[in-house]
Amino acid sequence: MFDTIVIGAGYAGLVLAERLASQQNEQVLVIEQRRHIGGNAYDRFDTNGVLIHEYGPHIFHTRSKEVWDYLSLFTNWHYYEHKVLAKVDGKEVPIPFNLNTIEEVFTPALAHRMQQKLVDLLGYNVKVPILKLKEQDDEDLKFLANYVYEKVFLNYTLKQWGIGPEELDPTVTARVPVYISRDDRYFQDEYQGLPKFGYTEMFKAMSDHPNIHMLMNTRYQDIMDIGEEGNRLFGQFFEGKIIYTGMIDELFGFCFGELPYRSLRFEYDTYDTEYKQSVGQLNSPNSYDFTRITEFKHLTGQQHPKTTLAREYPQAYRSGENTAYYPIIAEENQKRYKQYKKRAATLHNVHLVGRLAEYKYYNMDAVVATALKLYAKLQHK
Numbered sequence: 001m002f003d004t005i006v007i008g009a010g011y012a013g014l015v016l017a018e019r020l021a022s023q024q025n026e027q028v029l030v031i032e033q034r035r036h037i038g039g040n041a042y043d044r045f046d047t048n049g050v051l052i053h054e055y056g057p058h059i060f061h062t063r064s065k066e067v068w069d070y071l072s073l074f075t076n077w078h079y080y081e082h083k084v085l086a087k088v089d090g091k092e093v094p095i096p097f098n099l100n101t102i103e104e105v106f107t108p109a110l111a112h113r114m115q116q117k118l119v120d121l122l123g124y125n126v127k128v129p130i131l132k133l134k135e136q137d138d139e140d141l142k143f144l145a146n147y148v149y150e151k152v153f154l155n156y157t158l159k160q161w162g163i164g165p166e167e168l169d170p171t172v173t174a175r176v177p178v179y180i181s182r183d184d185r186y187f188q189d190e191y192q193g194l195p196k197f198g199y200t201e202m203f204k205a206m207s208d209h210p211n212i213h214m215l216m217n218t219r220y221q222d223i224m225d226i227g228e229e230g231n232r233l234f235g236q237f238f239e240g241k242i243i244y245t246g247m248i249d250e251l252f253g254f255c256f257g258e259l260p261y262r263s264l265r266f267e268y269d270t271y272d273t274e275y276k277q278s279v280g281q282l283n284s285p286n287s288y289d290f291t292r293i294t295e296f297k298h299l300t301g302q303q304h305p306k307t308t309l310a311r312e313y314p315q316a317y318r319s320g321e322n323t324a325y326y327p328i329i330a331e332e333n334q335k336r337y338k339q340y341k342k343r344a345a346t347l348h349n350v351h352l353v354g355r356l357a358e359y360k361y362y363n364m365d366a367v368v369a370t371a372l373k374l375y376a377k378l379q380h381k
């Protein structure tokens, strides 16, 4: 009856379901364990009528015209460019650290010297990792690199990942940039925006096809068996394709052990005022236990007399108790992932895609691109 079963109704699952149903005329069954579609990009109106992101703020940005054009089939856009401030030494300053931030933080004479040296030695409109700045034979630039490391990066990262500085992978530090520019935007991608009526409405449009059949509130394990000896749906052999976007370790009963994730807890507050912050995101690197506060109306463009903000508290992931958010990238975990991946290759007609199935941090545009690539590959089989 079905040509394809898709497990998971997030980006990865819905892109595949939509393409297979609309372009190949396939009958697609989508199985989703949650009561809603959209995966972690799901948004909804809170009790005050403010549009919020249930699993943390999601800002869409991409360099890929293909991905932008594809999603534009299902939504118009609110053209939003993300801006972030961080509370540093009592001031709210633009992040990533750039030429404007330097002026706000340091005395005019020091700021001017640093700006001049950055431009002269490293060029304009370039992002320079702080490790590279430290390597410069110049005391002012070394001072700047250390300042950014201490005041913006270190404590934020410790809160985010819950580990000591000595355990931090140096490649993570290496990536923290100083942006030699006056551009205060967080992203420089050519295409930036949020779906005009929200992510959930966009996902509804994607799944609104007569060939797509949704089964919500259902864990695939309760109605399916997936294994080396074949796949079954309601006890009957299923010969069609399976697109699996759930956790790869769960697919094999965690036989090699659990793949670790970092989780988050959100605290929401609604205020009787139109706006509370001047930008969508305020980082708190050095104080409190939360990492950042998001004011959703900046992101969504919603007009509303009230406003809702979320404080974000990183925490350990505990299976069955909270949500798996970020894969923890460490050598040992990658090794374990590879064991699962090898086993997945022995399955019959099962295709793994998405952040949980590939144990990979994907931005939304990247997961759409990967899903479109898998779709193209399936056509050439």
Ligand SMILES: Cc1cc2nc3c(=O)[nH]c(=O)nc-3n(C[C@H](O)[C@H](O)[C@H](O)COP(=O)(O)OP(=O)(O)OC[C@H]3O[C@@H](n4cnc5c(N)ncnc54)[C@H](O)[C@@H]3O)c2cc1C
Binding pocket: 007, 008, 009, 010, 011, 012, 013, 031, 032, 033, 034, 037, 038, 039, 040, 041, 055, 056, 057, 058, 059, 060, 061, 218, 219, 220, 221, 245, 246, 247, 264, 325, 326, 353, 354, 355, 356, 362, 363, 364, 365, 367
């Ligand atoms: C806090 C946070 C903020 C983020 N912010 C951004 C951002 O600003 N910009 C950006 O580009 N990206 C952002 N991302 C990344 C974005 O969330 C992902 O790229 C995207 O959600 C990945 O989609 P997916 O389909 O792979 O996974 P998911 O969205 O997780 O979808 C997987 C789906 O499978 C379902 N499922 C799992 N197991 C089963 C099962 N056993 N049975 C049935 N169903 C199952 C799940 O319930 C889920 O709905 C953020 C991520 C996090 C965690």
